[in-house]
Amino acid sequence: MLKKTIMNNYKSIVEAIKEVDYKSLCDEELLSKSNRLKERASKGELTSELFIGGFALVKEAVKRTLGFEVYDVQLLAAVALNDRKLIEMQTGEGKTLTAVFPAYINGIFKKGVHILTFNDYLAKRDALWMKPIYESLGLTVGFIQENMSINEKKQAYDCDITYVTAKEAGFDFLRDSICYRKEDLIHRPFHFAIIDEADSILIDEARVPLVIASSSDEKELNLRKVREAVATLKPAFDYTTDEYSINVYLTDSGIDHIEESLGCGNLYAEENFDLLRQVNSALYADVLLEKDIDYIVRDGKIEMVDEFTGRVAKNRHWPDGLQGALETKENLDVQTKGRIITQITLQHFIGLYEGVAGMTGTAVDAEYELYDVYGKEIAVIPSNRKSIRKDLPNYVFTHKEAKYEALVKEIKKVHLTGQPILIGTSSVKESSDLAEQLLGNGVNCQVLNAKNDELEAKIIERAGVLGAVTVSTNMAGRGIDILLGGPEGEEREKIKDLGGLYVIGTNLHESLRIDKQLKGRSGRQGDPGITRFFISLEDELIVKYGIQNIIPEKRMPRQTNEALSNPIFNYKINQVQRIVQGKNSDLRRELYRFAFILNDQRQCMYNNRIEIINGEFNDEILHKDFSTLYEKLKLKYTDTEIEQFKRNLRLFHIDKGWADYLDKIANIKEGIHLNILGGKNPLTVFNITLVEEFEILQQEIEESIKNDYIKLQNSEITFEEINERNKPPLSTWTYFVNDNSLDGILGIGMLAIVAVVEVGKLLGNKSLKKHFSALMFDAEAVYYKLFNKNI
Structure with a gap:
């Protein structure tokens, strides 16, 4: 501050x-x-x-x-x-x-x-x-x-x-x-x-x-077979999840089932590592990603729903293996895989x-x-007009059924007065289900979610008029301004007398800021407004992060349809939210440290390219190391043509080398936490590795350029053929990817998988399988202990 x-x-x-x-x-x-x-x-x-x-x-x-x-x-x-x-x-x-x-x-x-x-x-x-x-x-x-x-x-x-x-x-x-x-x-x-x-x-x-x-024509041919094998696994018997349902793991029986179904032998053998990734991607897609919550299917394509905004995350993909697993799960065509040329956060x-x-x-x-x-x-910055919005205490219920019953009852009661209501829900599914309940109880409402995002402006424009009831995902929580009475201000004073816009939240988010954004839709510029959250002890945030670990068992209430009156539950729920928010913040900062040197290297390569494009880089390989070839080329081509050839040749190998480098670093990052087992600091090892690999990359770029000159000198390839090759990709596509190397959805789980694979190599057999589940959870514990976190 x-x-x-x-x-x-x-x-x-x-x-x-x-x-x-x-x-x-x-x-x-x-x-x-x-x-x-x-x-x-x-x-x-x-x-x-x-x-x-x-x-x-x-x-x-x-x-x-x-x-x-x-x-x-x-x-x-x-x-x-x-x-x-x-x-x-x-x-x-x-x-x-x-x-x-x-x-x-x-x-x-x-x-x-x-x-x-x-x-x-x-x-x-x-x-x-x-x-x-x-x-x-x-x-x-x-x-x-x-x-x-x-x-x-x-x-x-x-x-x-x-x-x-x-x-x-x-x-x-x-x-x-x-x-x-x-x-x-x-x-x-x-x-x-x-x-x-x-x-x-x-x-x-x-x-x-x-x-x-x-773009490339590579397809994941094994995905259908893997999907069929995973779909026959039995919950709790063949796989289990961690306590937060962040990752899902095969049990001993699940491993046996997959090995038998795919006929692959030891699933943890080094030659099956790619297959193991596919299995875990399919398992994650099947168990932990839910349609109309994490993604929607529209026009034959998977579209990710942004957890923070509730909107379709346009052009965003999960990592290729998981994206393909989802497409297979929904019986869609598996989209063409692409080779990553460059990326930046x-x-x-x-x-x-x-x-x-x-x-x-x-x-x-x-x-x-x-x-x-x-x-x-x-x-x-202080408000121009003092806020008079009333942020009412949360209503806390023991179970979801009681929460929704009270929620619908509250909306019906307020709707009869004409006060406009905005209900913020956590997913496409929840918004649709709640809208159905309201309609069944005689409350007409507008629904705004990722499935009808093209109607957003029209729906929000009328969300503040008399009698409006709008059920939305987080789409209504940021970047919008709801005017009392709509753009024309119809019956604005009457709406103000009723208390302004009534904002209701149906779930708390992992980030307190998201909840505050939803509240911020009400009470604009000194207008009156009311906000309240309806939550239950069965909500995802509370179950996922274990409120039972914070509230003693003897204090946990029996199931009741009435809101809990003891303020301790609100206090403890807010405590869970603060803990989760702090944990996520700590993890983001640690991940930033892992990306620091790689980003410097990315900028170095970018600056190098700009120098070459602007003619500020003096490339003397052809003149010094291949003088005979240079004199021969001068007889046939102009100085301008030769300089362009040299420039494009270097740019081509920089781009190819950088794409290979990103792929290599991604693989290194996947297994970097194995250094924990050797008592080494993964961050230190990773950064040292980056410096060493980047030096190798520079050498490989120079060698690749020289190899092309050798081929040209030996007439293995022509000047024109190299020129034709040395161009930017004809077909490229942009997207976002939820990185799963360290912080993504499979990060900690993949750490455990890699640990199992490595130890399996040392044992040389499958006797480790009976310890598999324990190692999975141990790996997660080790990960957090590395960053001095208690779980």
Whole structure:
């Protein structure tokens, strides 16, 4: 949290901005003042006068173009953003307008400012909405959409201000990292970014890799057979799950059953390791991934549901083995596998910017992590109007049936008054089931989930009108603004008298921030509002993380249909949520340490490519080591053609080598925790291995280039054939992948599998099978003990 002295300094700056009066200037004079600021900025000047004058210009431009009076708290937030801070600003307080101020100040330096939005719709909407402000002050503004052409994107990125999602900006960076020509580069150097919904991008999605892959015709031929074998396993007898249902494991009888069904011999023999992966992927898909909760099937394809937003995670895949297992489970065609060419996490992509600021409604709960990983302090901005929302205590029930009975009863009672109600559910399935219950009880409602996300704008637009009942997944929990009475404000005062929007949550999330986002849909800008959560001791979060370990057995209540009156249950449930949130935060920080050196290596390769594309790299292999070949080529080809040949040859082998390297590192990471068994620190071993392997990669790239020159010299291949080969992939596709190497859905389970395989090699037989289940759980315990965690 920011020190009080810093906030007081910001407030004094706000007062200084308000003292600058440009009301008497005509539009041309206002533009002229802005142009003079740009001239001073172009000379590298950065003074408080320029900063304060610039903010005052924007303040006046906002009033003239949009007719808005800028609140003091918006100026305060803008000053903090310009100081590279993360601001916590409540729903409806005008974050979109606030971002214009620091965007302008940084935009006049003509290096480019990116405002990273939550989705494509907001990128376009906000750019067009704020465009008159920027243009009145002589700045250009553009926006990026996923389906734009390269030229359209280049034009947008060349603007002073560009609105774009973090994901699409990241994908465009990856596209730049595999292009061969300077004119195909989309991005400029990364100058300054303002991140909307910053906690979502910097924390919730930070570890999700963005991937570019080249298409191939490889198929997983064994998946059908594996699926058939796994489908006949008996729960509890042939497989079991850990206490949190995070991983699933074969038992001794399950191993025997799979080996007999597939006729593979020892499933844990080294030659069966790929088959073992397929078996565990199929088992995980069958047991732990649920349709209409973790994914939906639409238009013959698996579509992942984002656990944080409730939306379809567009273009996101699970790792190939698990993705194929899901497709097989749902009797769909197994999609073509792709070879990963390059990838980057959002966390590391954001790190490319010289300066970063962010805004969200929920940052304080992640304060430690945001500072520890990103070095970002949080400025909590007071509301323009004091919040009068009532956050009522949770209703806690002993079992789900009682919870839903009370929930439907409450909705019926409130609906009769006309007060609008928003119900936040945890999954597509739950939202659909609850809507059916409501309809069966005479309550008409709108349903918003991943299956009808195209109707989101229309449904949300009417969610605040009199008598509205909206059942939604987390889609309604972030990035939306529900207006009382709808856009026209129909019967707004009557709705306020009824208590405003009533927000009901049906489950607590692992992250307290997600619950707060849902609550934040109510009580906008001083409006009244009410929030309450209905939860039961059978809810997933509470069962998964074992509230029975926190509440003594003698204090556990008997089953009853009434809400529990003792506040101890609410307290203990909140304690579980805080523990889980802390555990997830600790794990993310540890995983960041594993990716630190790899990201430096990725940036090194990218910088190397840019030097080559820009003609700044002096490649002398052909001249020095193959002088005879060089003289021969000069007789047939121009200097320009030879230089292009050399450049493309090096780019080709860099790309091929890097793709091979990523695959190798992924395999190394899979088994790195085996070092625990030898008493070594896995992080230290991994980082040393990365440094050694990267040196080998550089040598292999040089050797591959020389080998091609040797083949050319010996007439084993022609100049034209190499030229034809040395091109970017003709077919690429982008996607996100839930990385399963360390932190993904199979991470800890795969650690145990690898441990079993390695020990099995030492024993040389299958006598280890009877100890299999114990080793699985021991491996998880060892993993957490490594990071000083108690489970």
